[in-house]
Amino acid sequence: MTVSPTDPATTDVTPATPPTGTWHIDPLHSSVGFVARHLGFVRVRGRFSDVEGTLHITDPAEDSSAEVRVATATVDTGVPARDRHLRSAEFFDSANHPVMEFHGHNVRREAGHWSMDGDLTIAGTTRPVTLVGEFLGEDIFPFTGGRRLAFTGRARVDRREFGVSGLPPLPGATIFVGAEVDIELDISMVEHDVRPFAEQILGRRLAV
Template identity: 30%
Template sequence: MKRLSFALAAALLMAQAAVSHAQSVPGAKDVSRVSGGTYKADPNHTQVLWSVDHMGFSTLHGMFGQITGALTLDPKNPSAAKLTIEAPMKGLAVTSDKFATHVSGNEFLDVAKFPAARFTSTSVDVSGETAKIAGDLTLHGVTKPVTLDATFHGAGVNPMNKAETVGFSATAKLKRSDFGLGAFAPVVSDEVELEIVAAFEK
């Protein structure tokens, strides 16, 4: 009985904490808060994370930041949304300077020659709070179709700058070799998993 009472109390505390958190943050998962117009990517709170398998020993992660771009939304016609994103390759963050130099060099990204990656949407298929965003990704001088599986995260007014803000997360998979980046495959996995967190401000 005591164990049951403790479990119930713990569950109630967790529920209260969740409610308190929801009431204290400015963003909410409420699509009615989204107004139409063009939003700019918030470079400080938008990240593109990637991961590859390294020799079967570990999964390596890296991140691109300093993202720019725009998202045009019409709440009455969400499938008409347009998205452009540009990620500067100099924004790469990894575990060490040596690794960063290796990935940025001419065996992989060749940042000096190809300073940015760009994604431009071609269609948006919306279903509730999720969407499939098809588009063209230009990376390492090669353009290929890529589809993002996106989820609405929240919307509201940022109290720091008073900007209307919307946030999303997304995942995608691509093959390095499709973009001329297949060095050391399959020792380093050809498949790359992407995880994107994005905030847009109006």
């Protein structure tokens, strides 16, 4: 199955190349979000609060790879009852599949953006996904003095391809959540693993 990304803005600008190395997601300053449509047109946004992962940037950058893990039980849409439903077997089935994963490879430099193909696993089912995004630049991570990189990413998936049925609670009811879901990423990455620092700030261990 091929999952098409959302259409990127068209531009002839060559995207900047990020520096090589192994970079770690900063969970305190990153957002892994999604947008679903309720009853076909009203957009509902959510995010996951616990995420970890690494990006291995090589020279050439086209050989780079990524591994990301997200704790499904940390889904947050701002409505506790809805979040409990999303954690149930009708959606993420967090009790049996506490983590969803993305393994990225096959990086391409395209007009004004980067693309990365990968394998996304949700609720035990793996399907190919293409992320489209931008490298926003490099600066200093103020808490350690090390370097920090910033990226955006987006993709569109059909949740039914992952077995995420989202069945309505009543027989014969209209489908509540649209099949297509947009993934939206705003990612801060640093040179070292900052999970211990994040756990100290949060006062708890991360779930992934």
